[in-house]
Amino acid sequence: MARAAKAVIDLAALKHNYLLAKSLSSGNKAVAIIKANAYGHGAVVVARYLADVADAFGVACIEEALELRAAGIEQPIALLEGFFTADELELIEQHRFITAVHSQWQIDAIAASSIKTPIQVWVKFDSGMHRLGFNAEGFASAIAQLQSLPQVASLVAMTHFACADELESDYTETQIANFHAACDQFGLPVCMANSAATLHWPQTHGDWVRPGIMLYGASPLDQKTDAADQLKTVMTLSSALIAVRELPAGEPIGYGRRFVTTEPTRVGVVAMGYADGYPRHAKDGTPVAVNGQMTRVIGKVSMDMMTVDLTNQPDAKVGDPVELWGAQVDINEVAACADTISYSLYTGITNRVPRIYS
Template sequence: MRPLIASIRLSRFRDNYLLARRQHGGRALAVVKANAYGHGAVRCAQAVADVADGFAVACLEEALQLRAAGISGPILLLEGVFEAAELEEVQRHDLWLVVQNREQLEMLLASPATRPYRVWLKMDSGMHRAGFFPADYGAAHQRLLASGKVDAIVKMTHFACADEPDNPATAQQIAAFDAACADLPGDTSVANSAGILIHERAHRDWGRPGIMLYGASPLPAPCAATDALQPVMRLSSRVFGVRELGAGEPVGYGASFVTSRPTRVGLIACGYADGYPRLASTGSPVAIDGQASRVIGRVSMDMMTVDLTDLPQCGIGSEVELWGDLVDINAVAACAGTISYELLCNIKRAHFVYQD
């Protein structure tokens, strides 16, 4: 079998969730949208089902997958519903939903409710992607309460720049949110992972940790707040070919890398069709049998090449960690000009091995 392995350490997922909840205080929804950021939503949810205050997913399909697997705790639809017919499923499966625009509000108010909805009413406090503007938020809140179709409203917003510690936008968003919500009843939720880690004023009734549950930092640089996070996914492959080249020889598509000295090149089974980023070519870090090395040449669809020159003991069969315990996924993401979220969500064709 092709030796590309995504090892998912579920005990680490559980530890990261408990850490996030402690750091935030109050309650926390484990965000398991996008198949738990590529880790497997069902297995991750099951790993914390007895301790999690609830879960958050993007859409109805993701929620139904969890319900079918026996996840009985609260599940929030972060995007709400896309058409009125979905509200019947929301009722049937006892789901919570975000209401973030006038169309969703009108659908809910017009729906025949057999039980009260639990609504998370979203405010656009400055990100300008979704939510009611502060000036319209109170009226939407009042209409929901007056309808008799909701049992509680959680007031929520989402940060645009929480992962930039020195950006004043987060404080401005918190101020706008608090001003518009001052006289409105209900719990509040504003903190994503970055908010939990470095913005104490964002700690409210409900946190919404996402990327930190998977052991990756949302922040641009390591800091004390992220030291205790444990990477959940370890992506590894093996060397299955070795080539000896002299100085001045090209490697890979486009001849983008040319050897500057006699070079041992290791061929490994992983490429951009597996989700490893094509742009993370020469210089992207790897660990070969536990020792630091790098990718050389351009990442191709099914394979990539690594530098074995200074590792004479490594060769056919040597294990290559692409990210995980020794290789920081944020460093790989930086080489590709992207973020760890994208790398994790893109992994496919690997053999997923779950460890409790």
């Protein structure tokens, strides 16, 4: 019998979340962000399932884009970090990729290229993230240069928000103002909104939105909102009990003896560990569900196994199901208990965990 660890992917929920992003942005175009293997959900399967509704797909690099084209995906694909070397421009032209441009050297490379079929460019403005993009003076120059090049078919102005997930922060308003001050004079289509902005900042929706983590059912927001409550969970990470132990008070569990029983304790051993992608630093008390009943992690997570508290489940037995995150166990709560974020957990699921699509 196969090891029980698995990640079940609800594709109908995925499509629901994409269409929610579209509806929140009044039907504007939406780039489905499927970089990093669709946040661990399987980029090719996700792209194929969304192909009938997605306006475009977004990836981090040309390798991810080429994988989609090789799988028969024909929708526009945006390279969100642009190209890394000038020789990628030939592939961008050949496969009709959209490329971000964030630096002068990229403009120079396009100008020096032998592109015959003009390409689509999304030119990035640094509105305050201070990671990639042109400042206000550089942005105006970049627009002028790109508009003059025969190798460029069209432009979209884009930016990225640093704090859109923090609903009480005023920094997003500052970034919006910076963006409009730099961009409005050019009259270009705009793409501003990531998942957090799509869910909460309607003034950022522009012509394109870029739903990422929200596609997979996890809210990036630091508070509950009506919009975020409409998201449906896509991935359920689950396994099963492989042993049940009865320990008296005063006994340590797991590496380092981090957890010591304070009363007679029923302990379940689960076939799931950090080699599967479950966070090693999950604290005692991290939520899990056994047989649909909420309980907690006790003891350090090891490479292939973890231990959970079954004291309140006297009938739990080997083979019983365990949900690590999903519809019942909120991945954001698991992430908080491991001092990380849902993005890290999703993308960290390893290849030895089979993805099962439903």
